[in-house]
Amino acid sequence: METTPDTAPRGRMIAPDLIRAVALIGMAIFHLTYDLENFGFVPRGTVFHPAFLDFARVVASTFIFMAGASLVLAHRHGFRAAPFWKRIGKVVVAAALVSAATYVMMPEYFIYYGILHSIAVSSLIGAALLFLPWIMLAALGVIAVWVHLNYAFELFNHPWLWWLGLSTHWRPSMDFEPVFPWIGPFLIGMGAAKLLDRLGYWTRAARYQPDQTRGVMKVALFAGRHTLPIYLIHQPVLYGLTWAAFLLQH
Secondary structure (H helix, E strand, O other), rough: OOOOOOOOOOOOEEHHHHHHHHHHHHHHHHHHHHHHHHHHOOOOOOHHOHHHHHHHHHHHHHHHHHHHHHHHHHHOOOOHHHHHHHHHHHHHHHHHHHHHHHHHHOOOHOOEEHHHHHHHHHHHHHHHOOOOOOHHHHHHHHHHHHHHHOOOHOOOOOOOHHHHOOOOOOOOOEEEOOHHHHHHHHHHHHHHHHHHHHHHHEEEEEEEEEOOOOOHHHHHHHHHHOOOHHHHHHHHHHHHHHHHHHHOOO
């Protein structure tokens, strides 16, 4: 049956917002652990343990995967230029704020190409590839990860090219998600969203009205709808609380 404006599903889909909320919890856990280590509450090297680094990669991959899926969801009935550029503008400004703040706080490890920078650039690339079928998007995503795992070139060792992720070395950073391999989960997320659309999932997906949710679900879905501002404020809050706990002990 063809969907018309009168029969189209109403409300926001629950699944994408819940997935983003869970990813936010994972990011908060990582950053809190980083802060606890910085102030000596947990052993040195905790955040560099292989298992913890894998956890961080899963969290980052989830955010970027969902950014790719969200791009498809936002434009699956046709590319909407105004909302797209508005969203890109917000992410670029947020990325610049993160770079500036981390440069002031920790210039030797400042974030020059973190997850927000990655999402902004991936969104531009993804928008140009929206016309591709799901299988080609997924394949390109897998290829991007494969290239990162198998190739590195001295040609890309210049600092202005580190963001591509193809160099043999780069400057250390608190958060570094270069184009390769991180365009991979973004494109795979786009492919997954297109496949689910083809299967009719998004039409059948459970939905909700924000003003009708209650309890824990209300908090979780609110977080899933506002990931960008929560991302920007959660680390300063966690850092401040950890610093306060350190001062109380000393």
